[in-house]
Structures are given as C-alpha cells and as structure tokens.
Amino acid sequence: MMNANPGKDWRGLETVRKDAILKMLRMYRDANAGHIGASLSCMEILLYLHFSRMTPDDKFILSKGHAAAALYCVLNQRGKLSDEALASFYRDGTSLAAHPPCDKSADGIIFGTGSLGHGLSLSAGLYLSRKFTGRHFNAYTVLSEGDCNEGSTWEAALFAAQHDMSGLFAIVDNNGLQGFGKSREVLNLEPLEKKWAAFNFDVEIASDGHDFRCLDAAFAALAARGGRRPKCLIAKTIKGHGLSFMENRLESHYLPLSGEQYKTAVKEIEESYAQRIR
Template sequence: MADKKEILRLQELAHQARYDLCNLCGSYGGNIHMGGDMSMIDVLTCLFQHTMRVAPELQEDPERDRFILSKGHGAACMYIVMALKGFFDYKEICETYGQIGSKYGQHPCKTRLPMLEASTGSLGHGLPISVGLAASARQRGQKHRVFCMMGDGETCEGSVWEAAMAGRAQKLGNLVAVVDRNRQLMTSFSEESVIMEPYADKWRAFGWNVIEIRDGNDMSQIVEAFDGLPKSSGEVPTVIIANTVKGKYVSFMERQIKWHAGSLNETDLQTALKDLDTALEKQRKEL
C-alpha cells in the first residue's frame, strides 16, 4: 500500500492534469473529448507517474513498459499526463493541438510522435496490438509489461474479445488491459444500448484475472489495484476494471451525455477550475 505522501503527490498531479486539460479546452477552438478524459485521468496519472517504468530518457530502452491508448479519442488527456512526466511541452500542446500538421492531433499518431507505441483512434485495435507486443516481449525474454487503456463502450468491438482469447491462449501474464468503466458511450448510457453486465464475469469467462476498482477516480484505490498486479512472468493476463465517472469533478460535465466532447467558454472554464479546486481541497481533507 502506497503511503499518504505518494497518494497526495499523485492526487495533485491528477489535479494539475485536469487543470491543464480544461485550460487547453478553453483555448482550443474545437471540441475535446472531455468526458472520457476526465474519467480516466486519475488512472493515467497513476500509470505514468507511479506504476509504469517509462520516462523520456528510457525511450530506447527495450525493457521500458509499453502503453497503448486504445481509446484514442482521449489523446489530449494522454498528451497532458505525459507532458507532466516530461515527454512533451504543455505550451507547445496548447499552441498547436488539433491543427493541421501538428504533432498533437485529436488522435495519437506514432509517425508524428515516435515515443508513442501505436497510432490509435479507430476503436477496438489497441488490445490486438498489445497482445502482439506482449507476445513479442515473451519471445525475446523481456520482463516489461504492456498496458492497454480501453473505453467500456469500445469493448463492444468484437476484435477486443478475439484479442482477449489470444492473450489468454498465449499465456501473456505481462499483458494488462485497463477498462475505463464510465458506463457511458458517445450518445447514450451504456446499458441503454447494450447489456454489458455482468461485465467482470465476461472477462473471467475469457480466462482473465480480473481486478475491479470500486471508485476508479479514487487515487488510493487505483494505486492499491496497480500495486497488486500479479507478477508479469505469470501465465494469465489481467484486466483492471476502473469504475469511473465521465466528466469527473466538473459539476456541469459529470455524467452528461452532451459532454462526451465539447468546448469551454470563459465562464464555463472558470466554473470548471473552481470545481477542480474544491475537489482537491476535499481530497486533501479526506486523506
């Protein structure tokens, strides 16, 4: 179990990431996928700042951990979390995000950003890629893990379950899928469109080890889940299901279908930043 100091450090980094994301959304002319960014930002912060062995200087290290953002529409969130780890310059992201020719596209592009492991955006492809990366690591005798971040809606794609079968058959204990279980899709709540529950049992039926995070926006619970991962040398892949809230901590965004993607005017931006400060204050008191 991580100590309080580490949890507080991660909470503050996640708060900074939310702040940076809202400011980017306020300055960018178009829509940003704020809902699913705000739901997964705590998990991404834990991954990049606490769990994964990644850093700009490890880029050429064959045994660095690999991260695939399969829900590629969350690119802005990933750029910002990675900027806080020293991979990118936040100012450059703000000045160029989403523009033609920019390195920071609305979906991640490995050609433009070689430190990414894959280009994503078309949902359902990250887990198949991750299975390949994990199988390759095994063949080379490498010890690192491969982490794949998916949306729960994304797991409606059949390719996800084909990859789940392959990952288990190939005994890839070095593979970790993470599902941002925010229970919303693009235009509806997930259970209105498809029946996902019993969701964890579906993964168990495919032979995976399942770890559920009751509150996937609570840093203590997130850290406990990732710290409790079985050894990567095992034979069973793990899925971490993080129960999160779309738009987390911004009053007018939380659980709002219209905030799958959107842009912030100055008044809304100031409300959002105030909400974030209130949330951090509360987290500090509760820790």
C-alpha cells in the first residue's frame, strides 16, 4: 500500500495513476465485474481531488457510486484502504461491493451511494453542518450525467445556491454516455454549463478531465471567482479512457474484461504512462 502525497508533482501523480489503474483492472478481472468504463472515466478526477486538492478535513462524496472501484483504488493509494480490503472486492461478505458501502468501514467513504441523485444533497448537508458545528471544510462531489438526469440533483443545486455554499464543488464527469445510450439521445443535458450557471453556480470547464494540469487550472479558475456561489466543474472525459477497446463504448459500462482484454489493457496503460510522463 502506498501513501504517496505528490501535491502538484504531476509526474509523481502519473505514477500513482498507473498503479491505481493497474490495481483496479486486476480487481475487475478477478471479480469478473463491469462498470470499468465509468471508473476509467473519473479516475484522474478522483486522484486529483484526493492527492492534490482536498485537505484532510474536506469531505468527498462519490455520487456516481458505480465507479466505486476507482475510489477504492485511490483510497488504497492514499493509504486509507488496505490491499487485503481491495482483494475482497465483490467477494461474499466484503464491505467493498460494486457500490460504496454504508457501513463506515472505509476511511474516506462517508456515505454509501449507488442510486443516482443523492450525492449533491449529501454534500450540501455536510456543508450546511458547518454553520452549526463551526468546523471548516470544503465538500466535493463527483456526479455522472445519470446523476444530472435525477430531479433530486437539481433540488440540491437550488439548495446549495440558496445557502451560499461557496465551498461546495460539484464535478460532473461529462463523458457523453450513460446507462443505455448517448446522453444527448437519452435525455439531453445541454447546454449543461448554462444549466448550472442558471442554478446560480460558478461554472468552469476542464477541456480534458484526464489531464491533471487541466483539472488544476479549472479548479484554480473556480477558486479565483470568490463570492458566495457554489461551484461546478464540468470535466470533459472519455468513458473507458485509456483502453482502445473501451473508449467511448456503451458496453464499457457493463461488460467485464476477458483474459485477452486484460493483457491488452495492462500493456496500453503502461505504454500510456510512458507517454504521459514524457
């Protein structure tokens, strides 16, 4: 188990990224499980938040709970979840199911999620508690486009703006695909930036949600806005990112890796690492 804290050492974070993805792919292979595309879509966002953005007091909610494996591996890299725990993924009796647990067994997972549309409300509640407890922290939530289909997400957006939650960050993993089709064809969210802005959020777009520098610049721009509005970062991402046979494919939401695919995946991740640190 690593306990790296590269801060803004992007090269160091690339190494953490490679290790996290390789562990995650092995977990998925061993479990013969799906949701790989969704996890690869937000892996860099989760790494950036946990290694370079959040303080120990900050709160994090994975609203798109189906990417739990990515979160588990990030927490493992952060030293909060053991290799033994990771090895129990999907096994009978585990706390690490396909979606984050409700049993407070994992440091860094405040709420179990899995049904979409809960995360932003949970974050808003955590942020609201500051008013009564005097504690100071920011609250970060990663949402999918499916989350943005849910009415409860927009209830939470109204609430966060009403209560001046300037330290609440909604990060939308905007990969253009959801459960059974392209987002535009299922339930068009566009213009997404204008929607969040119309709900009185400050909005920034990260044009490459898989690039740490790009994410950092977008967060810096959001932080520079000041004011009392909550924040939304729309991260342009690719479902199944990094694997040639998965990128932008709907089936990457569901299908597990075959033995051959796993070998190809490991090769491609290692090759991409070499390119990313160049």
